[in-house]
Amino acid sequence: MTAPRYAYLGPSGTFTEAALRAMVDPAEIEATPVIDVPAALSAVRGGDADFAVVAIENTVEGGVTATLDTLAEGSPLAILGEVVLAVSFELVARPGTALEDITAVAAHSHGLNQCRRWLAQRLPGAAQIPASSNAAAARELATGDAPFDAALAPPGVGVSLGLEVLASGVADNPHAATRFVKVGRPAAVPSATGADKTTLVVHLPDDRAGALLSMLEQFAARGVNLSRIESRPRSDRPGEYSFSIDALGHIDEPRMAEALVGLKRTNPTVIFLGSYPAATGYPTPVAPGTSEQEFADARSWVQGLRAGRR
Incomplete structure (x- = not known):
């Protein structure tokens, strides 16, 4: 058997590679660094990779x-799992460089946004140069001809260079x-844990007061709690927005399944991106009246009514 192929934001040494290593044994896969997130996801869509590992949210910048x-957008993909990593940086420079030289x-x-206050206090006059990744910035600096004097790098990357x-x-x-x-192509959803x-994208039916509330x-x-909701501009309808949503629960659970039915009935586009184990491992909170047994009891009661039982 060939090893599964994983695309990730490179080069080697990025936080994304660390996330990949936290998810799978690197000895059992073929890992391919790519230039950016769209390239990683395109590799999965195009069949050049079986899976991709990409950042989806951070505690400073959000989504x-x-x-x-x-x-x-594009052909369907599915989120299969997640991991959360603590993030901090090292300020690295070529040997002999002092802070005042930068x-x-x-x-x-x-990375720049997560360190903006630190940079303003310690390097107030330094220009901030965006790079394709933090590890790429450090590697370019190590070559000796970079148009910058320092880089913010994942711990250990600078010393290795x-x-x-x-x-x-x-x-x-x-x-x-x-x-x-971890993202792959759609397949049967793993069982609930x-x-x-559950991650979704929803387009509202129209731009009117109360549409989002509906x-x-x-x-x-249905007692489904949302852990994240973000609006994103729609490329096909300027001035209107879609919503990217993380909901706590699994499509196998009646409360989530019925919420999806309701969304599909009332919104023109609902993109299901997967139900997968949450990184926290905390049991999904269940509101009173929304447990699987309570849904089953309610359905049984309605069936009894149809049969003439009161």
Whole structure:
């Protein structure tokens, strides 16, 4: 058997590679670094990879728009699992560089945003240069001809490239974390674990007062809690928005299945991106009246009414 192929944001040393290693044994897969998130997901869609691991959300910037938008458009993909990693950076530079020598620092745009206050305090005059990834910025710096003097890199990457660490633990939020997801092509949904998450994209039927409330009521009426909801502009209808949603629960559970039925009845587009184990492992909260047994009892009662039992 050939090893499953995984695409991830490269080069080697990125936080995404660390997430990949947390999800699967690297000795049992073929890992392929790519230039960005759309390239990783396109590799899965095109059959060049079996799976991709991509960042979808972080505690500083919220949703990773490149991931949300690429998942929502094109041929169907499915989220199969997730992992959450703590994120902090090292400020690295070529040997002999001092903090006062730095005129420009490079990192992925999300990395720069997660360290904006630190950079403003420690390097107030330095230009901030976006890179394709934090590891890529460090590698470019190590070549000696980069248009910047320092980089924000994942811990250990700078030293492995012969760079000096000028500061460690660089982050505005010491509890910063990023959520990564494993993505593949659609297949039968794995069974519920009792601690699951379902990810959806929903387009509202029209732009009117109360349209969003009507959509949210499909969840609320069934006791389904949302852990994330973000609006994204629709490329096909400027000025209108779709909603990317994480709901706590699994499509096998009656409350989630009925919420999906309600969404499909009342909205023109509902994209199901998968039900999968939540990284927290916490049991899904069940509101009174929404357990599987209570749904089963209610259905049995209605069937009894149809049969003439009161």
